[in-house]
Amino acid sequence: xxxxxxxxxxxxxxxxxxxxxxxxxxxxxxxxxxxxxxxxxxxxxxxxxxxxxxxxxxxxxxxxxxxxxxxxxxxxxxxxxxxxxxxxxxxxxxxxxxxxxxxxxxxxxxxxxxxxxxxxxxxxxxxxxxxxxxxxxxxxxxxxxxxxxxxxxxxxxxxxxxxxxxxxxxxxxxxxxxxxxxxxxxxxxxxxxxxxxxxxxxxxxxxxxxxxxxxxxxxxxxxxxxxxxxxxxxxxxxxxxxxxxxxxxxxxxxxxxxxxxxxxxxxxxxxxxxxxxxxxxxxxxxxxxxxxxxxxxxxxxxxxxxxxxxxxxxxxxxxxxxxxxxxxxxxxxxxxxxxxxxxxxxxxxxxxxxxxxxxxxxxxxxxxxxxxxxxxxxxxxxxxxxxxxxxxxxxxxxxxxxxxxxxxxxxxxxxxxxxxxxxxxxxxxxxxxxxxxxxxxxxxxxxxxxxxxxxxxxxxxxxxxxxxxxxxxxxxxxxxxxxxxxxxxxxxxxxxxxxxxxxxxxxxxxxxxxxxxxxxxxxxxxxxxxxxxxxxxxxxxxxxxxxxxxxxxxxxxxxxxxxxxxxxxxxxxxxxxxxxxxxxxxxxxxxxxxxxxxxxxxxxxxxxxxxxxxxxxxxxxxxxxxxxxxxxxxxxxxxxxxxxxxxxxxxxxxxxxxxxxxxxxxxxxxxxxxxxxxxxxxxxxxxxxxx
Amino acid sequence: xxxxxxxxxxxxxxxxxxxxxxxxxxxxxxxxxxxxxxxxxxxxxxxxxxxxxxxxxxxxxxxxxxxxxxxxxxxxxxxxxxxxxxxxxxxxxxxxxxxxxxxxxxxxxxxxxxxxxxxxxxxxxxxxxxxxxxxxxxxxxxxxxxxxxxxxxx
Numbered sequence: 001x002x003x004x005x006x007x008x009x010x011x012x013x014x015x016x017x018x019x020x021x022x023x024x025x026x027x028x029x030x031x032x033x034x035x036x037x038x039x040x041x042x043x044x045x046x047x048x049x050x051x052x053x054x055x056x057x058x059x060x061x062x063x064x065x066x067x068x069x070x071x072x073x074x075x076x077x078x079x080x081x082x083x084x085x086x087x088x089x090x091x092x093x094x095x096x097x098x099x100x101x102x103x104x105x106x107x108x109x110x111x112x113x114x115x116x117x118x119x120x121x122x123x124x125x126x127x128x129x130x131x132x133x134x135x136x137x138x139x140x141x142x143x144x145x146x147x148x149x150x151x152x153x154x155x156x157x158x159x160x161x162x163x164x165x166x167x168x169x170x171x172x173x174x175x176x177x178x179x180x181x182x183x184x185x186x187x188x189x190x191x192x193x194x195x196x197x198x199x200x201x202x203x204x205x206x207x208x209x210x211x212x213x214x215x216x217x218x219x220x221x222x223x224x225x226x227x228x229x230x231x232x233x234x235x236x237x238x239x240x241x242x243x244x245x246x247x248x249x250x251x252x253x254x255x256x257x258x259x260x261x262x263x264x265x266x267x268x269x270x271x272x273x274x275x276x277x278x279x280x281x282x283x284x285x286x287x288x289x290x291x292x293x294x295x296x297x298x299x300x301x302x303x304x305x306x307x308x309x310x311x312x313x314x315x316x317x318x319x320x321x322x323x324x325x326x327x328x329x330x331x332x333x334x335x336x337x338x339x340x341x342x343x344x345x346x347x348x349x350x351x352x353x354x355x356x357x358x359x360x361x362x363x364x365x366x367x368x369x370x371x372x373x374x375x376x377x378x379x380x381x382x383x384x385x386x387x388x389x390x391x392x393x394x395x396x397x398x399x400x401x402x403x404x405x406x407x408x409x410x411x412x413x414x415x416x417x418x419x420x421x422x423x424x425x426x427x428x429x430x431x432x433x434x435x436x437x438x439x440x441x442x443x444x445x446x447x448x449x450x451x452x453x454x455x456x457x458x459x460x461x462x463x464x465x466x467x468x469x470x471x472x473x474x475x476x477x478x479x480x481x482x483x484x485x486x487x488x489x490x491x492x493x494x495x496x497x498x499x500x501x502x503x504x505x506x507x508x509x510x511x512x513x514x515x516x517x518x519x520x521x522x523x524x525x526x527x528x529x530x531x532x533x534x535x536x537x538x539x540x541x542x543x544x545x546x547x548x549x550x551x552x553x554x555x556x557x558x559x560x561x562x563x564x565x566x567x568x569x570x571x572x573x574x575x576x577x578x579x580x581x582x583x584x585x586x587x588x589x590x591x592x593x594x595x596x597x598x599x600x601x602x603x604x605x606x607x608x609x610x611x612x613x614x615x616x617x618x619x620x621x622x623x624x625x626x627x628x629x630x631x632x633x634x635x636x637x638x639x640x641x642x643x644x645x646x647x648x649x650x651x652x653x654x655x656x657x658x659x660x661x662x663x664x665x666x667x668x669x670x671x672x673x674x675x676x677x678x679x680x681x682x683x684x685x686x687x688x689x690x691x
Numbered sequence: 692x693x694x695x696x697x698x699x700x701x702x703x704x705x706x707x708x709x710x711x712x713x714x715x716x717x718x719x720x721x722x723x724x725x726x727x728x729x730x731x732x733x734x735x736x737x738x739x740x741x742x743x744x745x746x747x748x749x750x751x752x753x754x755x756x757x758x759x760x761x762x763x764x765x766x767x768x769x770x771x772x773x774x775x776x777x778x779x780x781x782x783x784x785x786x787x788x789x790x791x792x793x794x795x796x797x798x799x800x801x802x803x804x805x806x807x808x809x810x811x812x813x814x815x816x817x818x819x820x821x822x823x824x825x826x827x828x829x830x831x832x833x834x835x836x837x838x839x840x841x842x843x844x845x
Contacts, residue, residue, distance in 0.1 A: 243736040250731065357809055364801050372794040379781070379790045387786045392725050394779035395733060401794045 002076050002154040005064030009105075009154075012057035012112075013144040015050045016137050022047035023134030030127070031204070044130045048119045051133055054140065055116040062109045065102060065153055069095045075161045078102055078153050084167040084598045086568035090178050091168055097181040098172050100317070101153035106182070107298075108143040110189040114218075115140065118193060128211060131200030132193070139192055142324050150317045167598035170570075174240050180232040184256060187226025188294040191259060193218045194266075195291035198284050202335050205342045209274050212283075216270070217658060219287075223263050224654045230256050231647045242604035242619045244539060244635040246643070249398045254377045255297030258370050262290040265366040272359050280343035281336070282363070288332045293370075295325050300377070353429065358416035365409045372402050403466050407473055410528055413521050414477030417484050432480075439479035443472040467535035474525045474532075481518050481525075488515075509662045516657025523650030526642050533614075533639025541621070543629040544575070553636035555616055556580040557589070562630060570594040572605075575620050575630055579609070591620035591632065614638040716756055720765060721749060723780070727773050734779075 026044035029036040036043075065078070069092045074080040082102065083095045097103040115136050122129035147153065171177075194215045201211035233253070238246035247253060266286040272278045299321040336343075376393045384390040418432040447468050454465035485504060493503035508515040542550040544559040551557070561576040574592035578585050592605035602622075609616040617635040624631055721735030728744040730737055734752075737745040748769075755765040769777045781787035 243732065245736060248732065248736075360805060360809070361802075364805055368794070368798045368801055371797055375790070375793055383781075383786060383790075389786070390774075390776055391781050391787060391790075392776045392779055393781060393790065394725060396723055396780035397790065400780075401791070405794075405798065 001064050001068050001071075001073055002156055005061045005068070005154040006148075006152065008057050008061035008064060009144060009148050009152075012054050012061065012108075013141065013148050015054035015057060016140040016144055019047045019050040019054065019137035020134060020141055022050065023130065023137060027130060027134060027204075047137070048122060048130065048133055051115055051119045051137055051140075054137075055112040058105075058109050058112040058144075061147075061153075062096070062105055065096060065105060066093065068154075069093075072165070074163070074165050075157055076153075077155045077157045080157050080162060080165045082165070082168055084165040086598065087168055088173075088569065090175070091173050094172055094178050094181070095168055097185070098168055101147070101151045101155075103181070103185075104143065104147055104151055104317075105153050106185055107189055108140065108147055110182075110185055111136070111140055111143060111192060114190060114193050118196075124214060125210070127204065128197065128200060128206060128214065131204050132196040135196040135199050136192060139196075142320075146317055146320050150320055164598065167596060170594065170596045170599065170601045170603035171240060173569075173596075173603070174236060176232050176236040176239070180229060180236050182229075183225050183232055184229030187222055187224075187229050188256075188259070188297065190218065190222030190225060191263060191287075191290050191294050193222065194287050198287045199332065199335060202284060202339050202342065205339055209277070212270055212274055219263070219267060219270075220654060220658055223260070223267060224651065226256070226260050226263065227650060227654075228647070230260060231644070235644065238640070239606055239608065240604075242606050244537065244617055244619075244637060245534070246640070249376070249393075249395050251377045252297070252301050254373045255293075255300045258373055259290045259293040259297065261366045261370040261373070262286055262293060265363045265370075266290060268359050268366075269363050272356060276356065278345050278356065279360075279363075280345060281340065284336065284343060286363075292325060292328060292332075295321060295328070299325070353419060355416060355419045358412060358419050362409070362412045362416060365405060365412060369402060369405050369409065372405060373398070376401070399462065399466075406528075407466065407469055410470070410477060410524070411473050413524060414473070414480040417518065417521075418480055432483075435483055436476040436480040440472045440476040443475035444468065447471055463535035467532040470528055470532035474529050478522065478525050481521055484518060485515070506662075508656070512659045512661045513657050516653045516655075516659075519653030519656060520650050521653075523646045523648075523653055525646070526649055527646030530639045530642030530644075530646060533642065534637065536638045537635060539633060539635040541631065541633040543624055543627060544577075544632045545629055550632065550634060552616070552634045553614065554581050555634075555636070557618070557632070557634055559630070559632070560588075568597070570596045570603075573620070574605075575632060577607075577618065577632070579616065589616070589618050591618045593620050593622055610641045612639075612641055615640045713756055716762070717753060720752055720756070720762060723766065723778065724748065724752070724769055725777055725779050727777055 022043050026040040026047060029040035030044070067073075068076050068079050069083050070089070072079070072083070072085050078099060078101050079095070082098045083092060087095070095102065097106045115133065118129065118136065119133050122133070197211050197215040197218070200206075230253075233256070234246040237248065238244075266283060269279050269286060270283050273280055273283050299318055376397055379393050380390055414436060418429075418436070420428060452464055452468050452471075454461055454468050456464075485507070486500075488507040489500050489503035491503075492498065492507050493500050496503070496506070498506065538552060540550055540552050542548075544550060544557075546559055546561065549556055549558045556579070558578045558580065559575060560578050562573065563576065564571070564573045566572070572592050572594040574590045577589045577591070579587050579589055587609060589607035589609060591607040594603045594605060595601070596603065604619055604621070607618045607620075615635070615637045617637055619633045619635075621631040621633055623629060718735060722733055724734040726732050726734045726737035726742065726745045727748065728737070728742050730742065734745060734748055751769070752765065755768065760768070766778065775782075781790040783791065
């Protein structure tokens with residue numbers, strides 16, 4: 001199977017190289033109109049077909065690796081290092097992306113899947129798709145070259161084939177790890193597609209904004225995958241790492257967040273280009289940057305440039321990525337300089353207070369947030385280079401710098417939809433902003449009344465202060481968005497005689513993109529409320545002998561037993577804790593610690609009881625070597641469930657925005673024509689109304 | 692509404708828990724330090740079983756607080772012993788200052804630049820519009836004004 005996989009990869013590389021070279025040649029002949037020995041259109045079509053065949057070849061290679069995992073073929077080094085016989089089936093799949101070579105193969109395969117769809121749908125716009133397909137082939141050549149020459153997944157084990165493998169990293173043996181990396185990769189890889197379209201459209205000086213409409217679905221789907229991938233990663237960190245948190249500002253987490261920020265900026269500013277022909281250069285660079293940031297993320301994960309808890313896949317292939325990023329950047333700059341006159345804006349902003357400028361400021365803040373994260377991630381390297389002193393840039397830095405920027409961004413989320421296009425009058429501002437401002441101050445007063453104290457002992461409590469502001473801004477933004485829905489629904493209700501809910505439904509279906517976008521904003525608000533809850537996290541750690549008790553928040557935990565279990569993969573020990581609230585037993589929790597047999601590595605399995613108000617999060621930390629007593633750490637984490645609920649709303653909003661809007665229905669009324677005078681005021685005339 | 696009530700209740704309960712000064716100092720400081728075992732985790736959150744360093748560091752921290760040292764003295768002691776990487780964030784001195792200043796400087800410059808750019812565009816636009824309006828007949832001017840009034844806020 002190793003030989004089959006290797007040959008499949010080599011064939012895929014040859015096909016991608018043909019796709020690239022034949023595509024370049026054909027497009028060059030078409031662009032210059034020079035005489036060609038064969039028809040350029042036919043050559044371009046062979047290039048496209050080579051791309052489709054390449055998908056089959058890479059699929060064969062991926063299948064070979066999966067087959068080797070499931071058949072325990074430990075003659076392949078990768079399988080030996082990342083799997084073992086006792087590994088459950090689902091986790092054998094995750095072995096595919098648990099190491100360097102496998103995850104690069106997954107990347108190449110996903111790129112091929114996207115490319116397959118792109119090449120099959122080429123009839124949408126043959127020339128634009130030919131450009132995009134050729135650029136995509138260039139990216140595929142890079143990844144396949146890395147797989148064939150720098151990180152071969154089918155390299156054979158040197159020496160006697162072992163009976164069993166080293167097993168999968170215990171941290172990865174969790175259900176979410178089966179879907180989190182593919183989701184994240186679908187997001188990362190997917191941004192290659194809008195990048196290819198943007199670069200292709202610029203190269204061919206594509207007339208109009210159609211390329212944006214073509215790529216919109218690609219971009220949104222990609223963004224959705226990246227969003228879901230990031231949140232699944234957060235949930236995995238929360239449920240597996242056992243530190244009570246979900247985001248540690250680890251360099252690799254940051255690396256996934258940066259393209260999300262620029263991708264989000266692109267999704268907003270692209271509307272300006274569609275509606276007003278503005279920000280064309282900006283958009284092109286946003287999508288270029290997003291793609292480059294996905295490469296940077298991969299580089300950070302693999303090159304060991306910065307220390308990270310995701311350091312399981314470090315190697316020397318960082319150099320390959322640096323060179324590739326340099327080539328991509330050079331191509332982008334060259335193409336932009338050559339064709340920048342094509343990106344001349346059709347309109348300028350007319351007012352500082354308008355929908356357009358809110359988009360601009362939204363973009364600005366998203367990019368500043370991206371810069372802050374990039375800066376924080378790379379500052380240890382910069383500091384070491386400049387002053388020879390390596391420092392750590394961890395959560396306290398981001399909490400001070402990124403959190404206020406995030407809150408400002410949230411504020412813009414609410415302000416933007418309230419502003420009219422072009423320019424806003426003072427009257428309209430006053431009318432639209434009254435309710436959100438009231439909601440803001442009411443929330444501040446309520447929070448202060450229930451005990452949020454931003455000032456303690458004469459000094460500012462940063463966590464509480466940010467939480468207070470986040471709650472208040474969230475309330476204002478939610479009011480603004482709901483106000484938009486209700487205003488629109490009320491108008492439809494008046495026009496059509498429908499009830500308010502029916503009006504709301506029709507309103508949303510008429511403009512799914514706009515109202516889907518608002519629902520995404522509601523999801524963001526819910527997520528922010530959940531994040532703000534972390535300011536009030538509490539925890540307690542205690543040794544618990546049998547029938548000992550500990551309390552956290554409204555809960556009392558009583559230890560009613562300890563037990564052990566064993567299977568082929570791991571041994572486990574766990575505590576049985578009865579949880580009381582208000583004097584009544586309400587449920588039982590079983591936090592667990594596993595020791596994996598093949599690696600000897602321990603792993604905590606957190607017990608979580610989630611309700612809308614908070615999570616009770618209990619960790620079995622092992623036994624105290626001095627006393628032999630088990631140590632239990634219990635956290636009360638307010639509002640964490642809101643984060644996952646917010647994600648669900650966000651996904652729903654994105655899916656809704658992907659649904660085509662209802663076309664306007666037009667009703668015509670025929671009236672007798674009056675000679676001479678025309679229709680009298682008040683009488684029906686020939687009219688078309690949108691229903 | 693239920694969600695809001697639940698959120699408010701959650702905050703109220705958490706605040707009713709309270710914390711002593713020493714424990715809040717301990718909590719605050721262990722979140723300003725890193726575990727030095729190489730796990731890249733905040734000291735107060737490092738929980739991997741059998742960590743060779745975090746227990747000792749936490750004991751040192753507790754001893755420092757009990758010994759009456761100030762926060763700065765405790766942090767300085769850790770830096771002397773483990774190096775600057777033990778601090779979870781750059782300090783406010785020397786080159787570390789750049790880490791704190793750069794984000795706000797970039798934000799400020801970008802904000803100012805954008806405001807100036809939009810103002811320049813809008814001033815140019817207003818001037819062009821004024822010239823336009825001068826050449827319009829009163830009926831057309833009134834029609835435009837009516838459109839603006841009706842579309843304002845949409």
